[in-house]
Amino acid sequence: MNRRTFLSATGGLLFMKTTLSRPMNTNLFSISKKNPIVLQPNERDILTLAALAPSGHNTQPWQIEYIEPYHWIIGNDSSRWLPVVDPNQRETMLSLGAFSQSLDYAAGYYGYHCQWTLLATSNQDEEVLDVKLIKSGQVANFDITKLQERRTMRAPFLDKAISGQDMLALTASEKEHFVYIPRNDPHWRRLNEQTLDANRQQTYRNQAQQELANWIRFSETDAKSHRDGLTTAGLELTGISGWVVSHFFTPATVLKKSFREQGLKRVSEQVAHSGGWLLLTSPDSTPTALLEAGRRLQRLWVQLRERSIALHPMTQLLEEGPYCQQLPGELGISQPIQFLLRIGYVRDYPKPVSLRRSVDDFLTDHRS
Template structure:
């Protein structure tokens, strides 16, 4: 992020955070920046500011993506930051009870044109489960993809504090004795071993067998503005999930491998490219976030 003046920033695109193997066109980068923009807008509103946006990027690789000015003026406020501060990815302990229609409606309120809920036992739901498993199997067998994953895994506490990004044991839901073991004895090379790959696939298979359905988010196209809007949509939906005790687990492999965004949209008969595949499930408790956050001075420059 580049500071142009008081309350005037440019949100940029840092190539050091790209995933050239699984996201070679930076589609996921644009989605992430859209989600960030929505969260920034909510936080600004809480403090009495409104955001005025301008999309600068014409390609997904542009250095400058969004320009924003914060203006002190009346408008709809985001009254409670609890949801924003408490948002996290949940991967385990999902109930197999299907998400109820009333909860789907609350979760997707105002977003229905770009959302499709698939019950786990429905034909499309079973098809998506099968496609997701196949994509995970394919990606797990791809050495370049696993090397890229290994680069972003932060096993020990020192690496977590040093980088404050990537995947941590806690973030992956590895807790208790297993969490202690991996934090003390695992390293990047372990990700490439057959045992680690097999364990990962076994865990994914278990996750796919226990959930309350899929939420698929589409976009009208794959331009930069369309992807930013899809990322915003995800952030809005995610912030509603905590109040409903619904866990959200994005499973991106089916979009990173075949059939991909456009192919999956056709496969499911949606008529639009898919940008997010979200595994949903009721949870008994919504645990506190575990992902480390970077200090502002790490990513803001003048």
């Protein structure tokens, strides 16, 4: 595919309409006293909404280089990589794909369409996508609260398979890239076992556990300071246990056997209760395919809340050998698997709790 037509051929241009009131816009802020950037109408709001995209450990690996009004480069922030569990930055590119889909939705909501140019030729390239926002004269018919209310759910789900009607509605337009394995299917049980085994392997891999510890924000002060990573609320540690963790746990606690074993116990409970597994594949693992897989995940995710369906990416099987090499063959899947998603119905759907950095934190001026 011609790099200049990237994403426009894969649903990258959206023209829809909504009646939801638009957020207030703030035009002026400074990255530094030396290089202030004057944002044009809607730019901050669009980037704020785009940054609600999911990412592994909530690292938020995007960096935006401001070229000129409505013209940005989406960059790959290497300081936010997970080199232990994601040594080839596969998951980083998936996250940047989800970010670009969110940006597409947000831009359409404000009456722009996105003109995309692929810049990256590898997962490690600093510059990934060039995007220009062009006023379309049309407003996207997309409910922006779907971005604002998207969340990961980690608690056990209802023991009920996803209905054929719901699964068709969620995946019909891209069904060749989804494989649903319902609960009680032999492959569902096997994936449960392997997920627990892969988690155990990763949990007792000290480098991986230390990397996890680096991204857990135990205290409220830490969480507010970083506005990224995994908070106790995001990990769904509430009540007395959440209070204890936030006040007495430290990164060193993550390396203790008791913490590791408690985490594995939670994984065992999680995989035992779901509607099944949803696998998301791609034609290959090039940057183009990974970015599109990330976009595909976000397109799926924003449809879930209205159906009371929750999603929990569990990546350990795709990160740990030999499971990652064996999995496609065991399932009879010829394409690379990019996401392994625990999916299921839930009775209650809480509001999102994951923190996000402000636009100020990930926007830079190309002149600086």
